[in-house]
Amino acid sequence: MNLEKILAISGKPGLYVLKVQTRTGFVAESLADGKKITVSLKSNVSLLSEISVYTYDGEKPLKEVMSNIAEKENNGPAISHKEDNTALAAYFKEVLPTYDEERVYASDIKKILNWYNTLQAKGLIEAETAVEEEVEAVAAEVEAPAEKPKKAKKVTE
Structure with a gap:
């Protein structure tokens, strides 16, 4: 993503x-x-790309939060940002368990979920694990030496 x-x-x-x-x-x-x-x-x-979410451990980039949502939803849409605040907070707690509940407001959660659903609808969301698997597969192909074709032997009669 x-x-x-x-x-x-x-x-x-x-x-x-x-x-x-x-x-x-x-x-x-x-x-x-x-x-x-x-x-x-x-x-x-x-x-x-410059936005972060407050957690008790520091700050998490928005990209990581959206990747967590994508993993949870298998790259599908998240819950609506129009849900009530307690449902949104519970959902966000599943996605980012260490988010700072005092500094991340319900309006922030609504905005992040709205952005996620907008990007997902446009096909711009991809779980990091899927991307990492593709990168690893390509890296394995590059690292594996290609078999050299065997030279044909001359046949003499």
């Missing part, structure tokens, strides 16, 4: 993909409807 070019823009609903950088800002495309918008440098913009 690559969150490098996925943006959350303050004051704008949904997620956006960074398309082009300009002198005065950048152009982003909405994941919801595909419309392109221009965003000035004054706007409050967050890259999803």
